[in-house]
Structure formats: C-alpha cells, structure tokens
Amino acid sequence: MTELVSRAQGVRFDELALATRNHGMQLEGMRYDITPIGMHYLLIHFDIPAIDPSTWRLRVTGSVERELELSLDDIRSRPATTIPVTLECAGNGRIGMDPRNVSQPWGLEAIGTASWTGTPLRGILDECRIRDGAVEVVFTGADRGFQDNVEHNYQRSLGIGECGRPEILLAYEMNGVPLPPQHGFPLRLLVPGWYGMTSVKWLRNIEIVDQPFTGIQQAAYRYQQDSDDPGLPVSRIRVRALMVPPGIPDFQSRRRTVEAGTVGIRGRAWCGTAPVAGVEVGVDGVWHDARLGHALAEFAWYRWSYAWDAHPGEYLLSCRATDADGNTQPTAPPWNLLGMGNNLIQEVAVTVR
Amino acid sequence: MTELVSRAQGVRFDELALATRNHGMQLEGMRYDITPIGMHYLLIHFDIPAIDPSTWRLRVTGSVERELELSLDDIRSRPATTIPVTLECAGNGRIGMDPRNVSQPWGLEAIGTASWTGTPLRGILDECRIRDGAVEVVFTGADRGFQDNVEHNYQRSLGIGECGRPEILLAYEMNGVPLPPQHGFPLRLLVPGWYGMTSVKWLRNIEIVDQPFTGIQQAAYRYQQDSDDPGLPVSRIRVRALMVPPGIPDFQSRRRTVEAGTVGIRGRAWCGTAPVAGVEVGVDGVWHDARLGHALAEFAWYRWSYAWDAHPGEYLLSCRATDADGNTQPTAPPWNLLGMGNNLIQEVAVTVR
Numbered sequence: 001m002t003e004l005v006s007r008a009q010g011v012r013f014d015e016l017a018l019a020t021r022n023h024g025m026q027l028e029g030m031r032y033d034i035t036p037i038g039m040h041y042l043l044i045h046f047d048i049p050a051i052d053p054s055t056w057r058l059r060v061t062g063s064v065e066r067e068l069e070l071s072l073d074d075i076r077s078r079p080a081t082t083i084p085v086t087l088e089c090a091g092n093g094r095i096g097m098d099p100r101n102v103s104q105p106w107g108l109e110a111i112g113t114a115s116w117t118g119t120p121l122r123g124i125l126d127e128c129r130i131r132d133g134a135v136e137v138v139f140t141g142a143d144r145g146f147q148d149n150v151e152h153n154y155q156r157s158l159g160i161g162e163c164g165r166p167e168i169l170l171a172y173e174m175n176g177v178p179l180p181p182q183h184g185f186p187l188r189l190l191v192p193g194w195y196g197m198t199s200v201k202w203l204r205n206i207e208i209v210d211q212p213f214t215g216i217q218q219a220a221y222r223y224q225q226d227s228d229d230p231g232l233p234v235s236r237i238r239v240r241a242l243m244v245p246p247g248i249p250d251f252q253s254r255r256r257t258v259e260a261g262t263v264g265i266r267g268r269a270w271c272g273t274a275p276v277a278g279v280e281v282g283v284d285g286v287w288h289d290a291r292l293g294h295a296l297a298e299f300a301w302y303r304w305s306y307a308w309d310a311h312p313g314e315y316l317l318s319c320r321a322t323d324a325d326g327n328t329q330p331t332a333p334p335w336n337l338l339g340m341g342n343n344l345i346q347e348v349a350v351t352v353r
Numbered sequence: 354m355t356e357l358v359s360r361a362q363g364v365r366f367d368e369l370a371l372a373t374r375n376h377g378m379q380l381e382g383m384r385y386d387i388t389p390i391g392m393h394y395l396l397i398h399f400d401i402p403a404i405d406p407s408t409w410r411l412r413v414t415g416s417v418e419r420e421l422e423l424s425l426d427d428i429r430s431r432p433a434t435t436i437p438v439t440l441e442c443a444g445n446g447r448i449g450m451d452p453r454n455v456s457q458p459w460g461l462e463a464i465g466t467a468s469w470t471g472t473p474l475r476g477i478l479d480e481c482r483i484r485d486g487a488v489e490v491v492f493t494g495a496d497r498g499f500q501d502n503v504e505h506n507y508q509r510s511l512g513i514g515e516c517g518r519p520e521i522l523l524a525y526e527m528n529g530v531p532l533p534p535q536h537g538f539p540l541r542l543l544v545p546g547w548y549g550m551t552s553v554k555w556l557r558n559i560e561i562v563d564q565p566f567t568g569i570q571q572a573a574y575r576y577q578q579d580s581d582d583p584g585l586p587v588s589r590i591r592v593r594a595l596m597v598p599p600g601i602p603d604f605q606s607r608r609r610t611v612e613a614g615t616v617g618i619r620g621r622a623w624c625g626t627a628p629v630a631g632v633e634v635g636v637d638g639v640w641h642d643a644r645l646g647h648a649l650a651e652f653a654w655y656r657w658s659y660a661w662d663a664h665p666g667e668y669l670l671s672c673r674a675t676d677a678d679g680n681t682q683p684t685a686p687p688w689n690l691l692g693m694g695n696n697l698i699q700e701v702a703v704t705v706r
Contacts, residue, residue, distance in 0.1 A: 011364035020377035038391035146603040250499040
C-alpha cells in the first residue's frame with residue numbers, strides 16, 4: 001500500500017523501525033575502494049533467513065530441457081569470477097522526496113562497493129538449455145513475509161536477454177569470505193549496473209518462464225507518477241556523485257566544521273547506464289570541475305577529488321556527476337510515487353574557521 | 354544540549370540521520386552465539402577515523418613511573434586472550450522514553466556478542482607502574498567532533514580499581530579478524546559488563562590521572578531526572594531479555610504472523626551486574642518460565658527458549674529476565690533525561706493463524 005507523508009510531518013515510527021534494521025554506509029566509507037563488511041549498505045525486506053549450507057540446494061526449473069539441483073559445492077566447483085561492483089538501493093534518497101512513500105527512509109547512504117566472487121549465471125543457464133519461447137528468469141529467495149498484504153518469498157525477474165550478460169554472477173563470497181548471513185548466505189544473485197533489488201539474496205530457486213513475471217516485488221519497483229500510472233520499471237542505477245563530508249561533525253546535527261586552507265574534497269561517482277564523464281563540485285552554487293579518476297572496474301565507482309581553497313565563513317558544498325550520455329543529476333528530486341531513483345544533488349553545509 | 358521531544362511528535366530528521374549511520378542488530382541475529390560482523394550494533398559519535406596501522410602508536414602517559422609508546426606489533430606480541438562479550442549501547446531502548454532526548458533513537462536492537470581478542474589492560478598498567486594518588490584512567494580515541502558545542506576527541510575514564518579487572522582488554526581482533534574500521538581499528542578498549550560507551554574505539558592514548566575526569570562524555574552518560582540533577586553515572590548493563598520475533602514479518606509494520614501449533618520462542622538474556630537467574634515469557638500478560646541455558650561466557654548472553662502452544666488469534670508476547678540479585682525488568686520505562694539504560698520489557702504483537 002503506498003502511503004505518502006510530507007516532510008513537514010517529520011519521520012514516522014514505522015520508518016524508524018526500518019531505519020534501525022537496515023544499514024547505511026557511513027559516507028566516510030567512500031575512502032575505501034572496497035567497502036569493509038559491516039559498512040556496506042543493507043536492505044532486508046523480511047528477516048535474515050537461517051540456512052544450513054549442507055542441506056541447501058539451488059533448483060533451476062521451468063522452461064528448460066534439463067532441470068538442475070545444485071549444492072553449494074557444485075556451484076563452487078564451477079568457473080569463478082571476482083569483480084568489484086558498486087550496489088545502490090533503488091530507494092536511496094527517498095527521504096528527499098516530498099511527499100514520500102512510507103518505506104525505508106534512506107538519506108544518501110544506501111551504497112557500497114564489494115568484491116564479489118561467484119560463477120556466471122550464464123553458464124548455469126547454458127547448461128539447463130532454455131527452451132524457445134522463454135522470456136524471463138525468476139529468482140526466488142528464502143526470505144518470506146508480507147508486503148502490501150501479500151505473503152510471498154522475495155522474488156524478482158530479469159529478461160532472458162539481460163541474463164546473458166557475462167558479469168551477472170551467482171555469488172558466494174564477498175570481499176574474499178563466504179557471504180555473511182545478512183548479505184545472502186549461502187548464495188545470491190548479483191546484477192552489476194542495476195539497483196540492488198534485482199540482486200536477490202538467499203537464492204534458492206531459478207525458474208525460466210514463458211510469460212512476464214508479475215510478482216509484487218516487480219510492482220514495488222516502478223517509476224510511477226501516481227497509483228494509476230503503470231510507470232516504467234526501475235532497472236539500472238542513475239548517475240550519482242557523493243562526497244565524503246569534509247572536516248569534523250557535530251554528533252547530533254552532523255553539521256561539519258572545516259579548517260581554512262586547501263581542503264581536499266573527495267568522493268566517488270558511479271552510473272549503471274554509461275561511463276561517468278565528469279564530476280563537478282559546487283561551492284555556494286558555483287560549479288568547478290573535479291579531477292576524475294578511473295573506475296575501479298566496469299561496474300564500480302570512480303574516485304574523484306577537488307582542492308578547495310577554503311576561507312572562513314559558511315558554505316554549502318555540493319557535487320554532481322554527468323555520464324557519457326549527457327545525463328546529469330537534478331537540482332530537484334525526480335518525483336515518483338514510491339520514492340525510487342532519487343539522484344538529487346548532495347548538499348553539505350560546512351563552517352570554515 | 355538535552356532536547357526533549359514527545360512520542361506524539363513522531364521522529365525527527367536529525368534522529369533519522371543518526372539512525373541510518375548507526376547500525377542495529379536485526380533481532381533474528383540472536384540465533385547466532387557470536388554475532389556475525391556487520392550484524393553487531395554500531396554507535397559512532399563522530400566519523401570513522403582513517404588510521405594507518407604502520408604509523409599508529411598507543412601512548413600511555415600521566416601519573417606513571419614509565420611512560421609507554423607501543424606499536425600495534427608491540428601490543429600483538431603481548432599475552433593474548435579471546436573472550437565472547439555481549440555489548441549493549443546505553444541508549445538502547447531510548448525510543449521507548451516519552452519524552453525522549455534527541456539522540457540516536459534506538460528501539461531494542463543496539464546489541465551484539467563478538468569474540469574479542471586482545472591483551473589485558475592490566476598488564477600494560479602494571480608495566481608503566483602507576484604512581485600513588487592516581488584515581489582514574491582516561492582513554493582517548495582518534496574520533497573527533499562536536500557535542501553540546503564542545504569540540505573534543507571521544508574520551509571516557511574508568512576508575513583505577515575497575516581497570517584491575519583481568520577481563521578488560523585492549524582488543525585488536527573481532528571474531529578472529531583484525532577489527533573492522535567501524536569497530537575501532539586498530540585497537541579499542543573492551544570493558545565486559547559495562548554499556549558500550551566505555552569501550553573506547555580507535556584508541557590512541559591512555560592517561561593515568563590524579564583527579565576524576567570530567568569530560569563531556571562522562572556527563573553525557575548519567576542517569577539524571579532533570580538537568581539540575583547530577584545523577585549517577587551509567588556503568589554496568591542492566592538485566593534484559595529479548596526474543597527473536599517469531600514467524601514472518603510485514604515489511605513496513607514489522608508485525609508478525611505465526612503458524613498455530615507449538616512455537617519455539619527463543620532469545621537471549623544478559624546482565625552486567627550479576628548472573629541471569631531466570632527468564633519468563635508473557636502471553637497476553639500471563640507469565641511462564643522459560644528454559645534458561647548457560648551463559649556463553651561470564652560476560653556474554655544466555656540462550657533461553659519457551660515452547661508456546663499457539664492457537665489462532667491475536668497475542669502480545671513479552672519476555673523479561675531477572676538476575677541473581679533479584680533485579681528484573683520494568684513494565685514502564687525507568688525515565689531519565691538522557692534516555693539511558695531503558696531495559697523496559699520487550700513486547701511483540703503476533704497474529705496466529
């Protein structure tokens with residue numbers, strides 16, 4: 001059920017209950033190329049399931065010539081790839097929407113970059129020989145609960161064509177260790193370039209289907225203007241830059257205090273649709289080009305920096321990225337009913353002393 | 354500055370900004386004896402500091418015969434102990450206070466049990482030979498910021514007598530790996546039995562002092578009735594039991610749905626002042642004895658369980674622990690100005706079907 005509240009009403013207790021369960025990445029974590037485990041963002045729809053890896057099996061069923069039932073050892077014995085991937089929650093920035101949907105109330109911290117190890121999904125799909133007429137692949141997790149009064153296991157689908165991308169993994173390690181329970185142990189899907197909802201955790205079934213999947217978690221991730229608008233599906237990550245807030249914070253307000261002089265403003269930028277072409281830093285609305293580094297990997301964030309000559313006073317710093325297709329970040333939230341894909345420009349108020 | 358808001362006003366945006374940075378332990382995490390890294394609670398006053406372990410040094414100064422300057426290798430080469438310890442934030446339960454202080458708005462999830470490895474503090478203090486007249490030891494972290502308009506590095510003190518406890522560690526590993534940045538890398542204090550504020554992270558200085566330390570983080574953790582009341586210092590963890598919410602949740606409301614039949618209600622209990630003597634489970638206010646297991650270790654949580662014969666309907670489940678001194682959990686929040694030590698009984702609404 002979509003339920004909107006306005007910013008003037010403050011935050012609700014049910015939003016808070018989600019905010020303390022789900023974890024944001026402290027933005028100073030952008031200093032690490034690879035986000036340490038425990039700093040990476042986490043969005044968990046239901047409960048973290050308890051799974052015994054010795055009895056756990058992945059079943060591949062549906063419109064295939066050969067169904068599969070694979071143990072964790074079977075999957076680990078297949079060709080393995082390790083790639084750094086930046087993930088972002090589709091709801092990142094939701095709190096900037098006004099009014100906003102009552103859901104996980106992210107500020108800007110629903111991000112992280114991990115080094116994921118797994119076997120390419122494509123190899124598994126080749127092995128089971130998909131039949132003609134199949135259109136999508138449905139991924140089902142072991143996590144179960146209610147959303148909008150519908151009981152279900154968390155499920156998302158991906159088009160057959162998309163599933164052929166070689167970098168889509170069935171991942172069993174994160175940063176060189178077995179997936180922690182909260183990140184999908186023993187196996188999760190990993191879809192580089194897409195918002196995180198597609199990378200189904202605690203994977204237990206892959207079903208190849210002949211009709212588009214219409215489960216609730218497909219409907220829950222759409223760019224709708226209102227509840228009558230079917231909207232477009234949320235898919236790839238929109239271009240975004242974020243800075244590490246400079247200086248030191250106030251505990252409660254998080255407002256920053258910075259020493260005068262040359263201040264290194266640093267951050268990361270990423271985009272799921274095209275390479276990042278440039279990052280700019282705004283100082284009280286005047287934009288300056290930042291120095292953009294290389295991406296850590298094709299689907300991971302770029303490092304950027306800007307040397308700010310800071311004089312005592314009050315300032316509003318901001319940053320924005322532009323991708324190679326010319327897409328940039330908006331100055332007003334790109335409103336949609338469910339509060340998805342809000343890549344509004346970050347603003348950080350600082351006092352220079 | 355203490356600033357009170359009432360429950361009727363909802364949650365504030367500055368509380369939310371803290372809630373998304375600081376991490377609660379999902380209560381289903383109580384199924385693990387040792388909380389996986391990334392599920393353990395985190396309360397970070399300022400920013401997570403960036404520390405180069407090769408140049409980092411711990412300095413032991415003040416009222417001693419011999420000051421010390423120790424590298425991480427020096428500390429790792431000393432006698433090592435590994436112990437499981439349950440930590441809880443002193444502000445856990447703050448959201449249940451009405452009115453409440455505007456600070457980190459914990460529900461009940463600011464808990465975790467890790468296996469900590471380090472060298473006993475006592476050995477270091479023996480080596481530097483504390484002078485007569487010393488009364489406290491002040492621990493200073495590398496994390497710096499403002500609180501109540503005072504700029505400071507995070508600092509807490511502990512009495513000389515308390516520092517002689519053999520189980521107080523200078524810890525450099527958590528669950529068998531080097532401390533993650535967010536848990537205090539490269540070294541933190543660990544004071545078993547006390548609320549977490551005393552276990553100073555990112556430790557860089559230990560100073561032995563002849564006068565009681567009066568820093569802001571001592572004042573920030575007191576049981577005051579009002580701002581004129583000096584109050585008593587927050588110290589050891591009050592007795593508490595929590596249950597893993599049974600059944601499956603609703604995403605937004607977190608309300609639980611449970612299948613009729615025998616339902617295993619499970620949880621943990623802990624207390625920093627005395628052993629846990631018993632745990633009871635309440636079903637609509639009628640109390641039943643739970644089966645209490647052994648503690649995992651002297652300063653770690655106990656496992657408990659209760660087999661509930663559940664019939665279809667709506668129920669309010671609760672649990673409460675009692676310690677060997679006869680202290681139990683209150684039915685109304687034990688109000689204090691700063692929202693500390695609220696060990697109010699947990700209540701979980703469930704639908705049995």
